[in-house]
Amino acid sequence: xxxxxxxxxxxxxxxxxxxxxxxxxxxxxxxxxxxxxxxxxxxxxxxxxxxxxxxxxxxxxxxxxxxxxxxxxxxxxxxxxxxxxxxxxxxxxxxxxxxxxxxxxxxxxxxxxxxxxxxxxxxxxxxxxxxxxxxxxxxxxxxxxxxxxxxxxxxxxxxxxxxxxxxxxxxxxxxxxxxxxxxxxxxxxxxxxxxxxxxxxxxxxxxxxxxxxxxxxxxxxxxxxxxxxxxxxxxxxxxxxxxxxxxxxxxxxxxxxxxxxxxxxxxxxxxxxxxxxxxxxxxxxxxxxxxxxxxxxxxxxxxxxxxxxxxxxxxxxxxxxxxxxxxxxxxxxxxxxxxxxxxxxxxxxxxxxxxxxxxxxxxxxxxxxxxxxxxxxxxxxxxxxxxxxxxxxxxxxxxxxxxxxxxxxxxxxxxxxxxxxxxxxxxxxxxxxxxxxxxxxxxxxxxxxxxxxxxxxxxxxxxxxxxxxxxxxxxxxxxxxxxxxxxxxxxxxxxxxxxxxxxxxxxxxxxxxxxxxxxxxxxxxxxxxxxxxxxxxxxxxxxxxxxxxxxxxxxxxxxxxxxxxxxxxxxxxxxxxxxxxxxxxxxxxxxxxxxxxxxxxxxxxxxxxxxxxxxxxxxxxx
Amino acid sequence: xxxxxxxxxxxxxxxxxxxxxxxxxxxxxxxxxxxxxxxxxxxxxxxxxxxxxxxxxxxxxxxxxxxxxxxxxxxxxxxxxxxxxxxxxxxxxxxxxxxxxxxxxxxxxxxxxxxxxxxxxxxxxxxxxxxxxxxxxxxxxxxxxxxxxxxxxxxxxxxxxxxxxxxxxxxxxxxxxxxxx
Numbered sequence: 001x002x003x004x005x006x007x008x009x010x011x012x013x014x015x016x017x018x019x020x021x022x023x024x025x026x027x028x029x030x031x032x033x034x035x036x037x038x039x040x041x042x043x044x045x046x047x048x049x050x051x052x053x054x055x056x057x058x059x060x061x062x063x064x065x066x067x068x069x070x071x072x073x074x075x076x077x078x079x080x081x082x083x084x085x086x087x088x089x090x091x092x093x094x095x096x097x098x099x100x101x102x103x104x105x106x107x108x109x110x111x112x113x114x115x116x117x118x119x120x121x122x123x124x125x126x127x128x129x130x131x132x133x134x135x136x137x138x139x140x141x142x143x144x145x146x147x148x149x150x151x152x153x154x155x156x157x158x159x160x161x162x163x164x165x166x167x168x169x170x171x172x173x174x175x176x177x178x179x180x181x182x183x184x185x186x187x188x189x190x191x192x193x194x195x196x197x198x199x200x201x202x203x204x205x206x207x208x209x210x211x212x213x214x215x216x217x218x219x220x221x222x223x224x225x226x227x228x229x230x231x232x233x234x235x236x237x238x239x240x241x242x243x244x245x246x247x248x249x250x251x252x253x254x255x256x257x258x259x260x261x262x263x264x265x266x267x268x269x270x271x272x273x274x275x276x277x278x279x280x281x282x283x284x285x286x287x288x289x290x291x292x293x294x295x296x297x298x299x300x301x302x303x304x305x306x307x308x309x310x311x312x313x314x315x316x317x318x319x320x321x322x323x324x325x326x327x328x329x330x331x332x333x334x335x336x337x338x339x340x341x342x343x344x345x346x347x348x349x350x351x352x353x354x355x356x357x358x359x360x361x362x363x364x365x366x367x368x369x370x371x372x373x374x375x376x377x378x379x380x381x382x383x384x385x386x387x388x389x390x391x392x393x394x395x396x397x398x399x400x401x402x403x404x405x406x407x408x409x410x411x412x413x414x415x416x417x418x419x420x421x422x423x424x425x426x427x428x429x430x431x432x433x434x435x436x437x438x439x440x441x442x443x444x445x446x447x448x449x450x451x452x453x454x455x456x457x458x459x460x461x462x463x464x465x466x467x468x469x470x471x472x473x474x475x476x477x478x479x480x481x482x483x484x485x486x487x488x489x490x491x492x493x494x495x496x497x498x499x500x501x502x503x504x505x506x507x508x509x510x511x512x513x514x515x516x517x518x519x520x521x522x523x524x525x526x527x528x529x530x531x532x533x534x535x536x537x538x539x540x541x542x543x544x545x546x547x548x549x550x551x552x553x554x555x556x557x558x559x560x561x562x563x564x565x566x567x568x569x570x571x572x573x574x575x576x577x578x579x580x581x582x583x584x585x586x587x588x589x590x591x592x593x594x595x596x597x598x599x600x601x602x603x604x605x606x607x608x609x610x611x612x613x614x615x616x617x618x619x620x621x622x
Numbered sequence: 623x624x625x626x627x628x629x630x631x632x633x634x635x636x637x638x639x640x641x642x643x644x645x646x647x648x649x650x651x652x653x654x655x656x657x658x659x660x661x662x663x664x665x666x667x668x669x670x671x672x673x674x675x676x677x678x679x680x681x682x683x684x685x686x687x688x689x690x691x692x693x694x695x696x697x698x699x700x701x702x703x704x705x706x707x708x709x710x711x712x713x714x715x716x717x718x719x720x721x722x723x724x725x726x727x728x729x730x731x732x733x734x735x736x737x738x739x740x741x742x743x744x745x746x747x748x749x750x751x752x753x754x755x756x757x758x759x760x761x762x763x764x765x766x767x768x769x770x771x772x773x774x775x776x777x778x779x780x781x782x783x784x785x786x787x788x789x790x791x792x793x794x795x796x797x798x799x800x801x802x803x
Binding site for chain 1: 651653655658659660662663665666667668674676678680686801
């Protein structure tokens with residue numbers, strides 16, 4: 001299918017059908033779903049007309065999880081069972097969580113490195129909480145669009161590391177969504193503003209959300225986006241402003257910091273109200289009930305609030321400088337500054353950013369919706385609704401990837417801001433005579449020492465043939481795909497045998513854990529699992545059949561001998577038969593068999609598209 | 623032309639095998655190819671096409687990274703000419719160069735004691751950048767030659783420039799630290 005779209009712009013294999021795809025902004029504070037309808041990207045509201053879904057899930061014994069506003073309202077009375085800002089825990093270990101200062105939950109340590117929230121309804125992982133949010137958006141989209149979704153683009157902060165991206169993808173899988181692409185939030189924002197339609201330019205995306213800060217520098221050139229650099233702080237946002245204001249209130253009212261969770265939440269809630277009120281007004285009055293029921297009354301003006309939040313805004317400037325440096329550009333080179341995230345509504349933030357970049361920031365699109373809208377536009381292109389759209393997003397890896405070497409030092413294999421997909425290999429050797437196993441630690445981060453970087457995975461290479469120290473040649477290959485996800489392979493070269501490796505994600509869920517969650521979830525009872533597997537394989541088979549038939553019709557004669565064509569036709573027929581049956585494994589095998597006989601054909605076609613792309617420009621070169 | 627994973631990087635982009643390179647043209651060719659092979663073009667395609675797309679795009683990115691970076695390009699060009707890189711064994715025997723390196727490094731480690739450390743770092747960076755620029759011109763001439771001796775000189779030149787480049791990135795790290803503090 002995709003091959004046909006490349007070589008024949010404007011003609012899809014299924015012109016009769018508009019495929020349904022959505023963009024999802026899975027945010028720290030709020031989540032949204034958007035889609036492109038009649039050429040317009042719009043956010044899909046729920047039945048009550050609410051566009052934002054608070055990213056809050058409440059777990060109660062014996063009932064379905066409560067998601068959104070209801071759960072958020074219940075947070076002050078049921079803090080331990082109500083999970084807020086779950087995005088901050090995605091792909092994180094207990095050690096990281098212990099470092100956080102904000103309102104915390106009770107956690108259970110299990111065999112898996114993934115922490116579990118200890119709730120009334122049992123132990124719940126951050127991935128499951130995220131999946132519960134995604135399920136609501138999935139249902140919302142299908143209800144308002146009236147059909148099954150073909151796929152979704154889900155956004156992540158550009159600064160998310162491998163474990164966090166993987167966790168996001170796992171959550172989507174649990175929610176039954178086909179992920180077309182994980183898209184960086186700032187890139188989505190640029191797409192929403194249609195900046196790709198501009199001829200050329202450098203754009204800064206300043207994204208200050210509820211819980212994360214990202215700054216990205218993108219270069220746009222005729223529909224091609226390149227992320228030149230990205231930096232940020234995955235634990236800085238509007239929540240921190242609220243905390244600063246809450247801290248001031250506590251100090252003014254004489255409330256000590258040992259207050260209970262419920263009181264803290266009330267204070268945070270009030271702080272947010274003040275912050276929002278001060279967007280319009282110069283002063284706002286405040287009253288706080290102390291524990292002994294006496295009331296403190298006071299006033300907060302904008303100047304005082306600015307004083308409280310200025311250190312936080314200043315904290316965002318350091319990543320801005322770092323990004324400029326990495327991109328190798330000056331402030332003068334920047335053409336546009338795009339504001340994203342609810343916290344950019346705060347006038348002081350706009351003021352300071354305008355000062356720093358010397359440009360009036362773009363604020364026309366609702367900063368809460370801009371990311372979901374951009375994601376919806378890309379989803380529409382990826383699913384194949386706009387075959388002649390030349391939009392292409394080239395992304396970079398946000399953090400360097402490396403391996404532990406002697407003395408706890410990091411050997412970097414892939415530097416941050418390298419365009420993805422990318423693969424790099426490095427050779428290592430044994431340091432002891434007769435050594436038959438080697439343990440490897442994969443890390444992500446910029447620091448020299450392993451202990452200062454994020455541990456991604458630990459695996460060991462076994463069955464190395466015994467040799468003298470230094471004789472073995474172990475090649476480790478890192479492959480990062482277009483979603484920024486890492487795959488590691490290790491091979492001992494002298495023995496010529498590719499050894500099996502076992503990758504154990506340090507802060508991710510194992511495949512069998514996900515499988516178990518899928519089985520356990522109420523939506524997917526035991527026999528549902530089999531039905532789901534069958535459906536998945538059928539969809540994949542349909543995809544393959546449709547793509548191949550269209551391709552054969554177009555240029556089968558050009559590239560295939562009679563003999564080759566016969567083999568393909570046979571395999572195709574076999575797949576069509578299996579597709580009618582009910583055995584997902586048989587369908588899968590038939591797909592594999594068909595792909596095998598098509599190998600050279602697919603390559604020839606792709607090469608011919610490449611040739612077209614190249615020669616097309618030779619003409620214009622002269 | 624087809625997408626031959628074994629072809630040299632220059633012909634992949636349909637460019638002449640040469641040290642001097644038309645960067646704008648390279649960028650244009652790179653983007654044209656990405657338009658066709660990038661995984662985004664195959665988000666809804668079969669497994670097989672997605673695999674192939676990933677492989678091609680990865681190769682393209684590697685190729686463009688080598689060609690865009692003058693030093694990596696020079697190394698690569700010498701490799702194509704059959705020059706071996708045995709980085710760990712070979713040493714540089716150019717006393718004047720080594721002396722200059724030591725002086726520059728000393729200057730870098732002393733910047734914090736200067737009245738204006740940021741300016742001192744900036745001075746070092748611009749000095750080294752100027753040296754690299756000079757070296758780059760010489761390198762271009764050496765690489766244009768058909769003489770094997772010139773290639774070996776070019777090899778030494780590349781290695782010197784690697785030292786200088788490392789010095790610049792260290793200086794930039796110091797600069798970043800100073801700016802952030």
